[in-house]
Amino acid sequence: MKRFWAMVQNEVVKIVKKKRFYIVLLILAVMVPVFSYAQMKQSLERRESYGSDWRLEVQQAIIDNQNSLSSDRVPQEWKVYRQIYIQQMQYYLDNDVNPNEPGGVTFTREFIDNASTLFIPLMIMTIASDLVSSERTGGTIKMLLTRPIRRWKVLLSKLTALLMFVSLIVASAYLICYAIAGLFFGYTGWSIPIFTGFVLNGSDVDLSHVQATPQWQYLLMQAGLVWFVGVVVALLAFMVSVLVRSTAASIVVMMAALISGSILANMASAWTSAKYLFMVNLGLTQYLAGSPAPIEGMTLGFSLAVLAVWGTVSVIISFIVFTKRDVLT
Amino acid sequence: MNSWKWIWRTTAVSSAAATLLLAVGFGYGAKELVFPSANRIDAEASAKAPLTERTPSAEEGNYRIVSIGDSLAKGTGDTTGQGFARRTAALLDKKSEREVRFLNNLGINGMTTDELLQELEEPGIQYVLKEANVILLSIGANDLFQGGAALQTGTNNPSAAALAQALPAASNRLGEALERLREINPSAQIVYLGLYNPFGDIESLRQAGDEGIAEWNAKAAERIAKEQNMMLTPTFDLFQRNTAAYLSFDHFHPNSAGYQRIAERVVQGLE
Numbered sequence: 001m002k003r004f005w006a007m008v009q010n011e012v013v014k015i016v017k018k019k020r021f022y023i024v025l026l027i028l029a030v031m032v033p034v035f036s037y038a039q040m041k042q043s044l045e046r047r048e049s050y051g052s053d054w055r056l057e058v059q060q061a062i063i064d065n066q067n068s069l070s071s072d073r074v075p076q077e078w079k080v081y082r083q084i085y086i087q088q089m090q091y092y093l094d095n096d097v098n099p100n101e102p103g104g105v106t107f108t109r110e111f112i113d114n115a116s117t118l119f120i121p122l123m124i125m126t127i128a129s130d131l132v133s134s135e136r137t138g139g140t141i142k143m144l145l146t147r148p149i150r151r152w153k154v155l156l157s158k159l160t161a162l163l164m165f166v167s168l169i170v171a172s173a174y175l176i177c178y179a180i181a182g183l184f185f186g187y188t189g190w191s192i193p194i195f196t197g198f199v200l201n202g203s204d205v206d207l208s209h210v211q212a213t214p215q216w217q218y219l220l221m222q223a224g225l226v227w228f229v230g231v232v233v234a235l236l237a238f239m240v241s242v243l244v245r246s247t248a249a250s251i252v253v254m255m256a257a258l259i260s261g262s263i264l265a266n267m268a269s270a271w272t273s274a275k276y277l278f279m280v281n282l283g284l285t286q287y288l289a290g291s292p293a294p295i296e297g298m299t300l301g302f303s304l305a306v307l308a309v310w311g312t313v314s315v316i317i318s319f320i321v322f323t324k325r326d327v328l329t
Numbered sequence: 330m331n332s333w334k335w336i337w338r339t340t341a342v343s344s345a346a347a348t349l350l351l352a353v354g355f356g357y358g359a360k361e362l363v364f365p366s367a368n369r370i371d372a373e374a375s376a377k378a379p380l381t382e383r384t385p386s387a388e389e390g391n392y393r394i395v396s397i398g399d400s401l402a403k404g405t406g407d408t409t410g411q412g413f414a415r416r417t418a419a420l421l422d423k424k425s426e427r428e429v430r431f432l433n434n435l436g437i438n439g440m441t442t443d444e445l446l447q448e449l450e451e452p453g454i455q456y457v458l459k460e461a462n463v464i465l466l467s468i469g470a471n472d473l474f475q476g477g478a479a480l481q482t483g484t485n486n487p488s489a490a491a492l493a494q495a496l497p498a499a500s501n502r503l504g505e506a507l508e509r510l511r512e513i514n515p516s517a518q519i520v521y522l523g524l525y526n527p528f529g530d531i532e533s534l535r536q537a538g539d540e541g542i543a544e545w546n547a548k549a550a551e552r553i554a555k556e557q558n559m560m561l562t563p564t565f566d567l568f569q570r571n572t573a574a575y576l577s578f579d580h581f582h583p584n585s586a587g588y589q590r591i592a593e594r595v596v597q598g599l600e
Contacts, residue, residue: 009337016336050432056460059453060433067403070438093453164344171347197365209365221361224354287362300362 004153011161015127018134024123024169028176031119035111036184043102054098062089080203084292087205088198095195097212103189104182105215109222111177113289116226117282118262120173121233125254127165128237130247131158132322137247141327151323155242159315162238166230174223190216198290205290218288225284228304232278232311233258239314242322258282265294272296278310385459385514391428392599394418395461396436397454398445398468401522403436406582412436413522413583414465416592417599424596433457441471442502449509458513463599467522468506469549472499473541474527474581492541500548507552507559519559520595521549525568527581562594 015021050057065082068074074082092099100106112120132155135141144154178187193212198205213221237254244250261279274280275295281303286293293299386393396402396414404412411419418431435454437444445468448454458464472495510519523546528534546565553559567590568575568583575587583591 009333009341012340013333013336016340053460055453055456056433059435059457062453063433063435063437066437090451090453093456164340164348167347167351168340168344170351171343196361199365211366217357220350220354221358222354224351224356224358227351228355288358300359304359 003149004157007149007153007157008160008164011158012164015131015161015165020127020130021165021168024126025172025176027123028173029180032111032177032180033184036107036181039107039110040184054100055093055096058089058093058099062086062093065089081292083203084198084200084205084290087207088195088290091195091205091207091210095212097193097195101189101192102185103192104178104185104187105189105219106192107181107185108174108177109194109215109219111181112173112222112226113285115173116222116229116285117265118258120170120226120230121258121282122255123169123173124166124230124234125237125251125258127169128162128234129241129251129254131162131238132241133244133247133250136245136327145327152319155319155322159235159238159318162234163231166234167227170223170227170230174219190214194218196221196288196290200290200292222285222288225288229282229284229307232307233282235311235314235318236278239318242318275302276306278307281306383456383459385516386462388462391430392418392421392425392463393430393432393461394421394463394465395432395457396434396465396467397448397458398436398466398522399440399471400436400438400582401467401470402465403434403438404588405438406577406579407585407588408577409585411585411588413467413588413591413595416588417465417595420592420596421599424600432461436467439471440468442468442499442506443472445506446502446509449506449513455513458510458517461514462517464510464514464517464519465522465595466506466510466519469499469503469545470524472502473524473545489537489540492537496541496545500545503549504552507556511556511559517558518599519556520598521553521559521561522591522595523549523561523563523565525564527568527572527576529569530572560598562591562598564591564594567591567594 046057050060065086069079069082089099130137132141135144145151147154192215194215195210196213196218197209197211198207199209200206233254236257237250240250240253241247244253257279261277261282264274264277265280265283272295275298280294281298283294284300284303287300287303293303394414394417396412400406402412402414404410404414412434414434414436415431418429421427422429435448435457437448440448449458473492507519507521524542526535526538526542528538542565546561546563550561553561568587575583575590577584577587
């Protein structure tokens with residue numbers, strides 16, 4: 001056991017020395033101010049047209065969506081989205097709670113919501129994709145395997161190191177986002193109530209389970225869900241990295257899968273069996289916010305199950321392939 | 330060698346802490362979503378929401394304009410999207426010394442008097458109305474003409490009989506709506522936009538339409554005359570002679586020029 005942790009230690013140091021993790025942090029530190037600035041511009045512009053009164057703004061959003069419902073040019077599934085949106089906004093308004101109270105915490109919540117399906121998985125891939133393939137490209141894999149250690153243990157140590165970094169990436173995304181957004185919007189907003197528990201029945205919203213969750217609790221749940229997605233993406237990228245010889249190819253494969261997921265989620269509502277693909281199930285935080293799933297029949301339980309199955313299968317494949325394959329180079 | 334140890338220790342400790350926290354968050358989130366706990370919020374919260382109990386804004390010295398009602402209030406047919414409401418605000422801003430703020434455009438396409446009465450019970454709508462001191466209202470045309478759809482489909486042309494049948498009940502509901510508006514905001518200036526006949530240039534429809542609308546407008550004027558701070562701005566004559574020049578392509582809503590003419594009238598009334 002002690003030797004196993006020594007191997008994990010070795011892998012962790014390798015990842016750190018390769019500076020991939022610093023790149024991830026750097027990307028976050030560059031991107032978050034850009035988004036924060038854009039968001040600040042947007043809220044200033046809003047303030048110009050609605051004054052400082054968010055209620056007027058929310059009411060106008062409700063009316064605008066109601067108007068678009070009567071238009072024949074709006075596709076049916078968009079109408080369902082908007083009907084749900086209207087009912088949720090109405091609920092916020094009826095309870096006199098601002099759904100978009102500006103602040104560093106709110107910004108973090110919204111940023112992670114948007115980043116959870118593409119941006120954060122991308123960061124995780126940066127580390128996961130070359131974990132095994134780089135050893136092959138560099139030829140160091142032979143050194144690794146000539147030691148008197150079982151192959152599965154070698155792979156497991158790499159996987160453990162990877163999962164450690166998944167947690168670190170998700171946590172540092174939150175920390176960096178909050179630290180930087182706070183400069184723009186202030187470091188407040190931990191206790192703002194966010195409504196969760198909107199149960200969707202078609203285009204109707206069941207309000208009987210709705211409750212006001214303080215924003216810090218919401219962030220905690222959101223982070224947990226993002227983390228789960230991150231772990232599954234890491235497992236998949238890890239498998240690809242085992243299967244594919246070159247790092248570049250392994251990154252491209254995962255990128256293609258992720259991007260196709262975000263495209264499919266936008267247009268696949270007619271092709272219902274697409275819901276078994278892992279890429280369309282990455283938006284777990286949507287369930288928390290109560291926005292409708294991209295494809296009918298998807299629930300949180302369903303998405304978790306699909307992701308868990310994909311994750312487990314990819315771990316099994318990784319281990320079988322890695323232990324059985326001849327290493328020639 | 331030492332720096333390696335250091336890297337390992339910090340990574341391991343922070344990662345373990347982060348993993349623990351995230352796993353707890355995941356478990357909590359999944360539990361809340363799969364087995365949502367029952368509503369702890371008062372179900373009647375919206376009925377006694379702070380929004381509905383507010384007193385109207387007492388701010389003086391500026392115009393705070395809200396428009397509510399049907400597609401005319403919204404501005405359908407205006408290619409610039411402003412409608413008479415925003416044009417009114419723009420004109421007022423030009424002419425008057427006072428600050429002019431256009432708060433909200435609450436117009437919804439196809440709204441009837443029935444729907445307006447329901448809308449007026451929404452806390453958010455009431456809040457907006459209480460913030461305003463000028464309320465522009467346009468309603469009724471959809472009760473009488475069914476949104477002009479009758480004309481476009483060719484079936485069921487608005488006949489004198491149908492108009493006469495729809496009119497009394499709809500006119501009563503207009504009275505109720507005005508009363509409700511007055512209750513919600515006792516001090517605001519309420520401007521009701523009189524109806525015009527969009528079918529004035531269609532010989533077979535003109536007579537029936539003109540008579541029905543004249544009756545509607547007369548009833549509305551009678552109702553409004555009883556109230557303080559309420560006025561009816563007539564639009565009938567604006568679209569009587571040169572219908573094509575001031576109506577948009579759908580032959581029902583005004584176009585930009587038509588809305589501009591309405592706005593000029595409203596401003597004259599408000600000054």
